[in-house]
Amino acid sequence: MTDFSSLSPAQRQAHIQASLKKRHAAERRLKFFGISAITLALSFLAILLFTVVSNGYTALQQTETRVQLSLPVEKLVDEEGKIDLEKSAAFNWSGLVKKAFRAQFPDVKGMSDRRALTDLISANAGYELRQEIEKKGSIDLPAGEYWIKTSDDVDMLMKGRMSRDIPENQRRLKDQQIAWLDELIEQDNVRLVFNKAFFTKADSREPESSGILGAVVGSAMALVVTVILALPLAVMAAVYLEYFARPGRLTDFIEVNINNLAAVPSIVFGLLGLAVFLGFFGMPRSAPLVGGMVLALMTLPTIIIATRASIRAVPPSIRDAALGVGASPMQAALDHVLPLAGPGILTGTIIGVAQALGETAPLIMIGMVAFIVDVPTSITSPATALPVQIFIWSDSAERAFYERSSLAIVFLLMFLILMNLSAVLLRRKLEKKW
Amino acid sequence: MVDSFGYIALTLIVITVASFFVSKNRISSLSSKHKTKSHSLAYYYGLYAAIWTFVPAIILLLLFAVYANQYLETILVSSLREALPELPASFLDLKAAQVKNIANGVLEAEDAVMAEVAREYEVARGQVMNIRFASVMLVGLAGFGYAYFSIAPALESRIIFENFLRNLFFVAAAVAVLTTIGIISSLLFEAFRFFSAYPFLDFFFGTHWAPNAAFKAAGDAATGEVLGSFGMLPVMAGTLLIALIAMLVAVPIGLFAAIYMAEFASRRVRDLVKPTLEILAGIPTVVYGFFAALTAAPFFRSIGLNLGMDVSSQSALAAGGVMGIMIIPFISSLSDDVITAVPQSLRNGAYGLGSTKGETVTRVVLPAALPGLIGAFLLGISRAIGETMIVVMAAGVSANLTANPLESVTTVTVQIVMLLTGDTVFDSPKTLSAFALGITLFLATLMLNIAALSAARRLGEKYD
Numbered sequence: 001m002t003d004f005s006s007l008s009p010a011q012r013q014a015h016i017q018a019s020l021k022k023r024h025a026a027e028r029r030l031k032f033f034g035i036s037a038i039t040l041a042l043s044f045l046a047i048l049l050f051t052v053v054s055n056g057y058t059a060l061q062q063t064e065t066r067v068q069l070s071l072p073v074e075k076l077v078d079e080e081g082k083i084d085l086e087k088s089a090a091f092n093w094s095g096l097v098k099k100a101f102r103a104q105f106p107d108v109k110g111m112s113d114r115r116a117l118t119d120l121i122s123a124n125a126g127y128e129l130r131q132e133i134e135k136k137g138s139i140d141l142p143a144g145e146y147w148i149k150t151s152d153d154v155d156m157l158m159k160g161r162m163s164r165d166i167p168e169n170q171r172r173l174k175d176q177q178i179a180w181l182d183e184l185i186e187q188d189n190v191r192l193v194f195n196k197a198f199f200t201k202a203d204s205r206e207p208e209s210s211g212i213l214g215a216v217v218g219s220a221m222a223l224v225v226t227v228i229l230a231l232p233l234a235v236m237a238a239v240y241l242e243y244f245a246r247p248g249r250l251t252d253f254i255e256v257n258i259n260n261l262a263a264v265p266s267i268v269f270g271l272l273g274l275a276v277f278l279g280f281f282g283m284p285r286s287a288p289l290v291g292g293m294v295l296a297l298m299t300l301p302t303i304i305i306a307t308r309a310s311i312r313a314v315p316p317s318i319r320d321a322a323l324g325v326g327a328s329p330m331q332a333a334l335d336h337v338l339p340l341a342g343p344g345i346l347t348g349t350i351i352g353v354a355q356a357l358g359e360t361a362p363l364i365m366i367g368m369v370a371f372i373v374d375v376p377t378s379i380t381s382p383a384t385a386l387p388v389q390i391f392i393w394s395d396s397a398e399r400a401f402y403e404r405s406s407l408a409i410v411f412l413l414m415f416l417i418l419m420n421l422s423a424v425l426l427r428r429k430l431e432k433k434w
Numbered sequence: 435m436v437d438s439f440g441y442i443a444l445t446l447i448v449i450t451v452a453s454f455f456v457s458k459n460r461i462s463s464l465s466s467k468h469k470t471k472s473h474s475l476a477y478y479y480g481l482y483a484a485i486w487t488f489v490p491a492i493i494l495l496l497l498f499a500v501y502a503n504q505y506l507e508t509i510l511v512s513s514l515r516e517a518l519p520e521l522p523a524s525f526l527d528l529k530a531a532q533v534k535n536i537a538n539g540v541l542e543a544e545d546a547v548m549a550e551v552a553r554e555y556e557v558a559r560g561q562v563m564n565i566r567f568a569s570v571m572l573v574g575l576a577g578f579g580y581a582y583f584s585i586a587p588a589l590e591s592r593i594i595f596e597n598f599l600r601n602l603f604f605v606a607a608a609v610a611v612l613t614t615i616g617i618i619s620s621l622l623f624e625a626f627r628f629f630s631a632y633p634f635l636d637f638f639f640g641t642h643w644a645p646n647a648a649f650k651a652a653g654d655a656a657t658g659e660v661l662g663s664f665g666m667l668p669v670m671a672g673t674l675l676i677a678l679i680a681m682l683v684a685v686p687i688g689l690f691a692a693i694y695m696a697e698f699a700s701r702r703v704r705d706l707v708k709p710t711l712e713i714l715a716g717i718p719t720v721v722y723g724f725f726a727a728l729t730a731a732p733f734f735r736s737i738g739l740n741l742g743m744d745v746s747s748q749s750a751l752a753a754g755g756v757m758g759i760m761i762i763p764f765i766s767s768l769s770d771d772v773i774t775a776v777p778q779s780l781r782n783g784a785y786g787l788g789s790t791k792g793e794t795v796t797r798v799v800l801p802a803a804l805p806g807l808i809g810a811f812l813l814g815i816s817r818a819i820g821e822t823m824i825v826v827m828a829a830g831v832s833a834n835l836t837a838n839p840l841e842s843v844t845t846v847t848v849q850i851v852m853l854l855t856g857d858t859v860f861d862s863p864k865t866l867s868a869f870a871l872g873i874t875l876f877l878a879t880l881m882l883n884i885a886a887l888s889a890a891r892r893l894g895e896k897y898d
Contacts (some may be wrong), residue, residue, distance in 0.1 A: 027792025034694020036616050036705055044759045046713050051729050052721065069877065097714040236606035244600055244606070258610040263813065263883045264876065265820025267847050268617060271872045274854065275620035282503040297613050304610070330596040358718025361822035364851060366498070387720040387823075394724045394827065414718060 048239020052413070056406030062195040062208060063155040065121065065184055067100040070143035071133070083134055094126030097148060101378045104189070105180060116177055122149040124209045147191070152207040152400035154181060158192060161399055181240025201388065202375050205399030210393075212408050214375045218288050218368070218383030219357060225292025225379060226299060226356050232348055233296075234303035235338070241304075242311045243333050264300035269298045278366060279379065285367040286382035299352035310341040343430030347423040354419040356411065360387040386412050442495060442567055450488040453578045457585055459484035465587045482591040485598055486581035491574035498566045502607040506562060510534075510555050517551050517568055531776035621876060624869030626745050632664055637870060640665015643833035643844075645853060645864045664867050666874070668833035668856055672843030676754040677818035679839055683758025688765025689807070695766070696773040696850035697795050709765075715763035723827030731828055738840065746830070753828040754839065757821055761814050764770060768813065772806030772890070773799060781828060809889035816882035822847040846875050 005387075020372035036091065046395050075091055080086040098118045101109065108117050122128070125148040134141060149155075153172045156162040168175050184190050202214025245251040277283045283290050314337050320333035338345075363369070369392065376383035384392070386408065393405035458480035465472045472479070472548070510530050514521065516898075521529060527760070529548075535541035536552035537559065543549035644663045691711065697702050731752035738745030776799050784794040800807070830842030830853055853868035 023790050027790050030792045030795065031698050032696065033690045034698060038694060040710055041687055041691055041714065041759075042707070043760050044762075045710070047760075048721070048725055051725060151530050166608070196652070233606045233609055236603040237609065240600070240603035240607040244603060254607050254611055257744060259615060259881055260880065261610055263816060263879065264617070265816075265822070265847070265879055266852060267820065267822045267850060268621075268872060268876050268879075270612070271850070271854075271869065272617045272620055274626055275869070276616055280499050280620075282507065297609075298614075300610065300840035303466065328592070328596060330599060354716070358720070360718065360720040361826075361847070361851070364826075365854060367855075369855060387718050390720050391823065393825065394728060399687070405724060412718060413721070416718070420716060434821075 033099060042309065043349060049413075052406050052409045055403060056408075056410045058161065059194055059400075059403040059407035060161045061159065061192045063150045063158045064147040064191055064193055065101070066145050066147055066152050066155075066189040066191075067097065068103070068144070069100045069146045070098065071096070071139055071141075073139055073142050077139065081138055081328075083137055083139070085134065085325070086128060088134055091130075092126075093130040097121065097125070097126040097129055101148070104184070104187075108180075113176075115332070116174065117180060120151055120154050120177060120181060122151050122206055122208045122359075124204070124206045125149055130210060147193070149197075149208045150190070150387075152398055155208060156399050157181070158190065159403075161403065184410065198407065202373055203371060203384065203392070204373060207396075207398050207404060210401075210404065211402075212386065212389060214372060215255075215384050215386045215389035215408070216411075218372075218376050219385040219387075221288035221376060221379050221383065222291040222295060222363075222368075222385055223356060225289055225355055226295040227349065227353060229293060229296035230299050230303055230352065231345075234300055234307055234349075237300075237304050238307035238311060239333050239338070243329060244307055258301050258304055262305070266298060266359055267295050267359075267361040270362030272297070273362060273366045284380050284382075285371050286372070286384075287380045288368075288376060288383045289379040290366050291368050291381070291383075291385065294366060295356040295359060297357065298362065301357045302352040302355060303345075303348050305306045306351065310344020310348065311337060313344060314340045330399050343426060343432075346430075347427045350419050350423040350426070354416050354423075356412065357415060357419070358387055360385075360391055363388050364391070372404075386415075403430075439495070440500060442570055442811045442876060443492070444528050446488060446495070446570065446737050449571075449574055449578070450484050451889055453487040453581070454480035454484045455878045457582060460582065460585055460889050461587070461591075464585065470587045471588045472587040474595075476594055478591040479585050481595050482589070483502075483578060483581035483585065485595065486577040487574050488577075490577050491890070494573050495566070495570045495754050498570070500794070502566060506555070506559055508553075509558050513551055513554050515618050517547050559601075574804050609756035620874075621873040622825075623875045628863060628870045630866070637664050637666055637867075638766050639667060641667045641835060645849070645867055662864060662867075664863070664870075666871065668835040669844055669846055669871070670874075671835055671837075672750070672829070672833065673819050673845040673847075675837060675839065675843055676750050676757065676829060677815055678846055679754025680757035680761055680818045681748060681811065681814060683755055684761035684765050685811060687758075688762045688814075688881055689769055691762070692766045692769035692773060693795060693800075696770050697791065697799070708770075711763045711766060713763075714759065715767070717760075719760065719821060719823040722760050723823040723825075726752050726824050726828035731755050734840075743840060748830040748842040749830060749840050750829065750843045751839040753825050757818055758823050760821070760824065761817055763819060765810055765814050768810035769803075769807055772803045772810060775806065776802045796807060802882065803891045809886040812882050812886035812889065816886070819845075819882075820847065820879050822851065823831045826851050850875070 015210055056221040059264060072091075076083055076087050078087075096123070102114060102117055102122050105117060108114055129146065129148065150158075153162065157164070157173055157178070162171065162173065164171075164178065173181070179188070195286050198211045199207050200213055201211030204210035241254065243249065245254070273290055277290045277310050278285060318340060319337055327335065366380075369380055369388050370384065371392070372382050372384055375379075390405050390408045390412065393401040393408065394403075397430070454477075458476050461476050462470050462478040507530070510533060511526060514526060514529055514533065518529070532541060533548065533552045533555055536543045536548060537556040543552060577806075604884050621635055640663065642663045642665045646662065695707060699707070727748075731747055731749060733747055734752050734755075735745045735747055780798050780802055784798040789797065824834045826857050829848055830844050831848060832842070833844045833849075834841055836843060850868045850871050853871075
């Protein structure tokens with residue numbers, strides 16, 4: 001510290017000017033740190049979204065190749081010309097498709113070459129043709145051109161996700177296979193079409209026939225259970241705590257518990273579900289019912305807190321008026337306050353459910369991580385959920401699953417944005433200013 | 435039909451609705467007959483009867499849902515033991531599942547013995563289901579009968595109904611408490627079973643974590659002999675290392691962002707940036723995990739290769755760094771709240787003494803907000819150690835006791851997921867150890883949360 005009294009006014013002035021500069025520089029530094037912190041955080045967000053979208057958008061397309069098929073009608077239909085399911089089940093669809101595909105390359109001989117050739121088309125191609133024909137119920141085109149899916153490796157190469165430049169021994173498609181493929185491309189026998197399977201199928205071992213429908217249905221079922229359980233419980237609890245709880249230790253204890261549950265790691269809820277719902281009560285594993293119950297316990301605090309806030313936002317005069325004309329406290333709460341708090345409760349619930357939609361860990365704990373090829377039909381049948389499906393796919397080695405995982409994330413984020421947006425809009429539209 | 439839960443519940447609801455209208459009509463006719471006014475409005479008598487019809491019956495139905503399966507399970511196990519005395523205990527569950535599938539017609543019986551057991555099981559199940567249907571209906575009708583005959587104009591049905599609702603509301607509020615009790619008791623119960631097979635101190639202070647050794651010798655696990663090694667120190671150290679990296683990313687960015695937004699930013703910037711930052715908080719953790727495992731980890735690895743360092747493909751740095759990004763909005767919004775809660779009078783005092791805005795922030799506002807900020811950081815740490823998906827996808831599974839962020843470490847949550855997924859015998863020490871980890875995690879986060887809340891409360895008291 002300088003002793004100011006010994007300085008002349010001019011010196012003092014100079015000293016202050018000098019230190020002011022430093023002090024303003026310090027402030028600018030602080031501001032700069034703040035702006036760079038925000039910029040950094042926002043660029044993380046941008047990088048994250050860009051990575052996911054740029055990796056995922058190609059999964060909207062799927063490569064197909066043209067083959068000339070002749071279906072042996074007499075081996076598949078009954079007297080009336082309808083597909084006979086028993087005959088169809090006995091028929092070697094896969095062999096038919098493979099043979100038709102190989103027919104384009106009559107020069108390819110030898111076991112290993114022929115296998116390398118058929119590796120270009122999807123292992124599920126025969127099965128999917130069978131499903132398509134069985135669904136149609138009759139054979140319209142006994143002999144003609146059909147488009148079948150290629151294998152995921154070909155798909156990746158066509159979309160530029162697999163480079164032709166890397167050494168052959170590190171590439172999943174060998175030079176010979178690429179040469180065959182180039183021949184097909186030259187004959188205009190390869191095309192990229194909209195990837196319908198992604199939206200209409202459940203999980204599969206083959207990336208080209210796997211989709212998110214099963215997971216979306218599983219998530220939807222679990223969330224319906226969550227709302228059915230959590231919403232009434234939360235509203236009742238909130239009404240109790242706002243109007244009927246007597247101040248005291250018990251009420252304090254309940255409040256502390258609610259606040260604490262909101263901060264318990266989600267995996268602990270999964271352990272609870274595993275030990276109590278599955279272990280003690282013997283409920284079915286992997287079921288959306290149990291998933292929904294666990295998620296309900298998790299979102300309960302969120303909805304309770306939102307409900308209490310919106311009950312408190314209703315002016316006391318409403319309740320007082322109801323009580324004044326002779327309503328009982330219960331009637332005042334249920335008939336007068338709650339309807340007015342409705343919009344707030346609704347938005348709180350949507351936000352809670354959006355949180356639950358993104359939860360993965362507790363669902364893994366109760367076994368919703370299983371490999372399930374069917375779209376679930378009931379809340380007790382084995383199912384998976386959308387975030388869990390993302391987890392399963394990003395664990396797979398195939399590059400094609402990586403792409404599908406990214407696209408699934410895009411959809412998960414779109415669902416979340418939709419839910420949060422509707423919450424914001426609802427709040428704006430329904431909110432009353434008193 | 436009779437053995438479907440949904441069918442019984444639906445029937446019960448139909449009966450309940452009927453009881454509502456029957457009772458409502460009854461009170462109307464009763465009061466007009468006696469020429470008296472009833473105590474409550476007519477529909478309260480309907481609600482009164484509906485409660486008596488529905489509640490006892492549905493409780494009974496739920497009890498059946500819980501205990502009927504357990505009862506059937508014990509019957510099945512004992513009949514399996516009888517039919518196949520030489521069956522090893524570890525195959526019992528498998529066989530039991532087979533029997534159920536045979537009884538459900540999903541599976542063909544392999545041999546006569548299994549077919550016989552399945553038939554017995556089917557008969558027993560049929561009996562239980564018939565008893566369930568009959569008793570639930572009986573209790574429902576009995577409840578309705580009681581309500582019907584107790585209805586009289588003098589009955590204070592509104593009061594009874596409101597008292598019932600109030601108690602129901604209390605139970606709903608107590609669900610949060612029940613959940614906490616459920617978590618603690620179930621985790622403790624399984625953890626105690628683990629500690630009866632494995633020494634308590636070795637678990638908390640052991641430095642070697644290799645649960646899979648027990649898995650390889652699963653046959654011996656059944657005899658109660660523990661072969662794995664469950665010293666959780668390296669797991670805990672890994673958890674803390676990743677949490678530390680996450681906080682090193684999240685605290686500076688979150689705090690500076692909060693300071694700027696609370697003290698310097700214009701309203702328009704604030705209204706734009708705050709919700710955008712909160713998008714980061716709304717992104718599911720599995721997405722961060724995906725990003726950490728498939729983008730951040732390879733990125734750090736290639737940087738390391740260029741610098742001539744060996745970075746593990748599951749480095750703590752990638753998992754912790756991405757986790758830090760996830761925690762940024764958490765820290766920034768909590769800190770923002772705390773900073774804006776500092777009374778304006780303190781700032782005005784500092785300005786009055788000639789401080790610049792920057793000095794006011796660093797010398798007056800931040801020290802005043804310190805307890806609340808510490809609370810926010812503690813909640814951030816609690817988040818970080820409880821976070822699961824990022825580390826499951828991006829951190830390692832083998833427990834290394836290391837402080838090097840470039841190496842691969844494992845965390846408590848990763849181990850819980852690893853131990854409890856896949857084909858495991860539920861009673862082995864390996865699976866039980868997951869619950870011991872679970873209770874440790876729960877208590878650690880609980881303490882952090884309580885500490886955070888009390889720190890934040892201290893701030894509130896000081897300036898109110």
